[in-house]
Amino acid sequence: MSSLRRVFAFLAPMVVLSAVGSATAQSLPTATTITLAPTPVTHSIMRTGFRLNTQINYADCMGDDILKFSVVLTGRQSFILQAWAGSNCDQPANRTTVNSNLCWKLYEAIPDSSSTNPNNPIVEIHVRDLLAGKTLYGAQTGSTDTGGTGGTSAGGSGGTAGTDTGGTAGTGGTLDAGGSAGTTSAGGTGGTTTTTLPTGTLIHGSGQEACIDNTAVFAATPITVYFMLVDGNAQLQGSAVKWEGKYKLIAPPPPENVTAKIGDGLLPIHFNYPNNQSPDMTVNGYRLYCDPPPGGGAADAGVSPVPTDAGPVIPNCDGDTQFMDGDRVDEKFTCGSANSSTTTEANATGLVNGVSYRVGVAATDNFENVGKVSLLSCQVPQPVDGFFKAYREAGGKGGGGFCSFSTRREPLPLFMLLGLASCLVVRRRRAA
Amino acid sequence: MRRFVPILTLALVGICRVAAAQGVDEFGAYGSTPREHRESPQYAAAEIRFGRYIPAVDSSVSGTPFKDTFGDSSRYMVGLEGDWQLVRIPHLGTLGPGLGWGYTRATGYAHLTANPSQLSGEQTALSVMPFYLVGVLRADVLARDFHIPLVPYAKLGFGYALWWASDGGQTSRADGAVGHGSSYGPQYALGGMFLLDELDPQTARDADNSIGINNSYIFGEWYRSELDGFGSKTRMNVGANTWVLGLAIEF
Numbered sequence: 001m002s003s004l005r006r007v008f009a010f011l012a013p014m015v016v017l018s019a020v021g022s023a024t025a026q027s028l029p030t031a032t033t034i035t036l037a038p039t040p041v042t043h044s045i046m047r048t049g050f051r052l053n054t055q056i057n058y059a060d061c062m063g064d065d066i067l068k069f070s071v072v073l074t075g076r077q078s079f080i081l082q083a084w085a086g087s088n089c090d091q092p093a094n095r096t097t098v099n100s101n102l103c104w105k106l107y108e109a110i111p112d113s114s115s116t117n118p119n120n121p122i123v124e125i126h127v128r129d130l131l132a133g134k135t136l137y138g139a140q141t142g143s144t145d146t147g148g149t150g151g152t153s154a155g156g157s158g159g160t161a162g163t164d165t166g167g168t169a170g171t172g173g174t175l176d177a178g179g180s181a182g183t184t185s186a187g188g189t190g191g192t193t194t195t196t197l198p199t200g201t202l203i204h205g206s207g208q209e210a211c212i213d214n215t216a217v218f219a220a221t222p223i224t225v226y227f228m229l230v231d232g233n234a235q236l237q238g239s240a241v242k243w244e245g246k247y248k249l250i251a252p253p254p255p256e257n258v259t260a261k262i263g264d265g266l267l268p269i270h271f272n273y274p275n276n277q278s279p280d281m282t283v284n285g286y287r288l289y290c291d292p293p294p295g296g297g298a299a300d301a302g303v304s305p306v307p308t309d310a311g312p313v314i315p316n317c318d319g320d321t322q323f324m325d326g327d328r329v330d331e332k333f334t335c336g337s338a339n340s341s342t343t344t345e346a347n348a349t350g351l352v353n354g355v356s357y358r359v360g361v362a363a364t365d366n367f368e369n370v371g372k373v374s375l376l377s378c379q380v381p382q383p384v385d386g387f388f389k390a391y392r393e394a395g396g397k398g399g400g401g402f403c404s405f406s407t408r409r410e411p412l413p414l415f416m417l418l419g420l421a422s423c424l425v426v427r428r429r430r431a432a
Numbered sequence: 433m434r435r436f437v438p439i440l441t442l443a444l445v446g447i448c449r450v451a452a453a454q455g456v457d458e459f460g461a462y463g464s465t466p467r468e469h470r471e472s473p474q475y476a477a478a479e480i481r482f483g484r485y486i487p488a489v490d491s492s493v494s495g496t497p498f499k500d501t502f503g504d505s506s507r508y509m510v511g512l513e514g515d516w517q518l519v520r521i522p523h524l525g526t527l528g529p530g531l532g533w534g535y536t537r538a539t540g541y542a543h544l545t546a547n548p549s550q551l552s553g554e555q556t557a558l559s560v561m562p563f564y565l566v567g568v569l570r571a572d573v574l575a576r577d578f579h580i581p582l583v584p585y586a587k588l589g590f591g592y593a594l595w596w597a598s599d600g601g602q603t604s605r606a607d608g609a610v611g612h613g614s615s616y617g618p619q620y621a622l623g624g625m626f627l628l629d630e631l632d633p634q635t636a637r638d639a640d641n642s643i644g645i646n647n648s649y650i651f652g653e654w655y656r657s658e659l660d661g662f663g664s665k666t667r668m669n670v671g672a673n674t675w676v677l678g679l680a681i682e683f
Contacts, residue, residue: 261553262544266600268553312546347554347600384542386556387501388597388604388611391668394495398668399609402594 030075032238034229037070037120040243044068049368055220056247057367060127061211067130069123069243071227076111076119079229079237083107083123085130089226090240096200104133105202106225123227128206130223131247135210137197213249218280220246220367252280252363254325254374260348260359264384267348269336271361271374276344282365283341289373290335291322291358294350315356317378325360325375335359351381474646474682477515477530477570483653483676485509485536487560487595492660492669501556502538509536509560509676515568517682525571530587532564542599554600560670562593562657564619575647581627583649591619591657593670615659615667623653625680649680 041053044066051057056065071081086103088094094102106125111118215221228240255271255278262268269288273279323329335357338346348359357380360373388399484506489498511534518528537559541551566589574580596612597604604611628648629636639645653676661667 263552263554263600264542266554268555268600270553312544312550349600382552383545384552384554384556384599385545385548386542386554386597386599386604387497387538387540387558388556388599389606390495390497390501390543391489391493391597392606392609394493394497396489396493396497396668397666398595398615399597399606399611399613401610402596402612402614 032075032077032079032229033073034081034227034238034241035072036227036241036243037072040069042068042070051366051368054243054245055367056127056131056223056245057369058211058249058251059369061131061247061249062208065127067125067127069125069225069227071121071123071241073111073119073121073229075238076229078110079231080108080110081121081123082228082230083125084226084228085133085223086226087224089224090228090236092234092236096234103226104137104197105200106130108202125225126204126206128208128210129203130225131249132203132206132210133197134221134223134247135213135249136206137203211249216250218250218252218278218282220248220282222246246367248282248365248367248369250280251369251371252278252283252365254360254362254371255286255344256374258359258361258374258377260357260377260379262379262382262384263347264386265349265351265353265381266336267351267357267359267379267381268345269348269359269361269377270345272344278341278363280363280365282367283363284366285337285339285341285364286343286346287334287362287364287370288336288338288346288348289323289329289333289360289362290348290351291333291376292355293322293333294335294348313354313380313382315378315380317356317358317376321358323360323373326372328370329360329362329373337364353381353383356380471646472640472644472683474517474526476517477526477568477680477682479511479513479515479532479651479678479680481509481511481513481532481534481653481676481678483509483511483678484674485534485560485672486674487536487538487558487668487670487672488660489558489669492665492667498538498558501542502540502558507536507538509534509562511535511562511676515570517570523577524573525569525583525585527567527569530564530566530568530589532562532566534560534562536560556597556599556604558595558597560593560595562591562659562670564591564657565589566619566621570625572647575627579630581630583625583627585623585625585651587619587621587623587655589619590616591659591671592616593657593659595668595670613668615661615670617658617660617662617671619655619657619659619671621653621655621676623651623655623676625649625651643683645681645683647682649682650678651680652677 039053043053043060045060045063047053069083073081083106084095084103085106086094089103095105106129107123109121111121115121223245225243225245226240227243229237231237255273258269258271260267260269267290271286323333335348335350336346346361348357351357356378358376358378360376362373363371365371385393391398486507487498490496511532513530513532515530516528517526520526537557539555539557542554542556544550544552566587568585568587570583570585572583574582574584593615594612595615598611626649628650636648639648654674655676656673657671658669659667659671660669
């Protein structure tokens, strides 16, 4: 009996411990994780070109494209889902320290448990808000001032884009990483207004001014968005997940030395850069703009094609202009393009002979930015005689297609083909 | 020319003597000719071709539209040819079919209709892409039997060319006809090849042993193609009477 007691005394605690352990295992929460879906982002503005989903351009910003991120959560409990942009935003100090100037908050919400799929929320981030931290709040230097003699931003990290309305153009600030947001301006008679990055404040509703990049650097800039779950004390739960994109708001400068020559219903346009090298290494082509626009533009103006015997026509571009050099030109004026960064000529097409056209060239880049138009050249398309026309006028009857063939006039090739086929058949039979 | 003939003769004799020199020393045989090593089988020849090419367009019409548009400067063609050496005729050479391709393009600026003496800025072009099927006889008896590194050859066959004209980058049109078509006709050629193996026999043997190239040559060729549809009035004559230089290998 005593031995039975001993066995029971030994087993009882074991059973109790086992039960406790089991209960503990059942109550352990699922680990908190956050990931991005395989196709993490879609855009509110439909993309029809070749750009990657990670590339943001000036038109995206001006149209206030919305990036829609598909996030996958586990063990979210009642944690807060946040999205930050900047550098090392998974480090608490970069999100909370005043004037750290490194991270800006773009999204904050507790996933709605009543929604269809609370563990797969869609995080919407406006491109302007995403870029505002860089363009408005100090992650870049320079100013949009129209005045200030020698205005220099001197104040630590990323002297900010300010607005100045007086005096002459300043030199802008210099890029400075680390330290606090630049808040002073020295040397300018007009002074520089600066804006401090609103640490911890949700950036929302940024305007078109967020699309102005004052760095004057013709290059793409990386930008990183961090998605994370945090508790009520802003402590990170699990790990953050990153999405890495690039933006380029500054389009390539236009080429120079734009000259238009005469063609038949077209104008061959020649252009180049000084030293045959654009300062923007992302240039991937050119777009031609014509005023009046191709197609109905001239017809709308009551202009008819000039007859071939009308004699040379002198270009005359004195009249109302629909765009000027340095403008960003409406797409309806597009009259040609070239898809090579190294080309120095392209044809403006769809034009009417006898009409004087102003033609300019804008460069495009691999972010599908379209730059401002060059100085304009004036020319008139006129009838020309190319080789084939000259050949036909000289009595030549060739042409009409690669496969044009007359069995009545050209029996010899048919006989040759038949003869060759016959020889092959005979040879095969002999071989067999 | 009179000076050139004896110099060429001496050069050839010299090469032949060098090629024929051989002997044995304490290290073994030396100076053996390429023919004495066990050569890999030889089935075909390939050529890379380059030469002047002026299409005979103006010969088939009343005016000179080609010359007027593109000028009279030389135009050139690049091409490739592959020959199947189907038959070896002892003490003569090889005979077999050859298939060739070439490409040339002439460009210029169109004249203003209202003032033909003035050029516009619009580019006009004629592109020609000839193909041909010829029988090729390469008489390598001199090289094989007499160690004279020359191989005369002849080709005879049928040529077919595609051509297309463009203005301002677009296919030309005139009188309701689109500016592209095809032409065909007989083609023949005579040429001579210089056997490069004799200049460096060891490298030649290595090429044969390692990648199966039996012989390599430089060659010059006169050829004529009458690509006018056998005199048809509805075909543009894009043939030429011209010369070609190139490199050839047999393998």
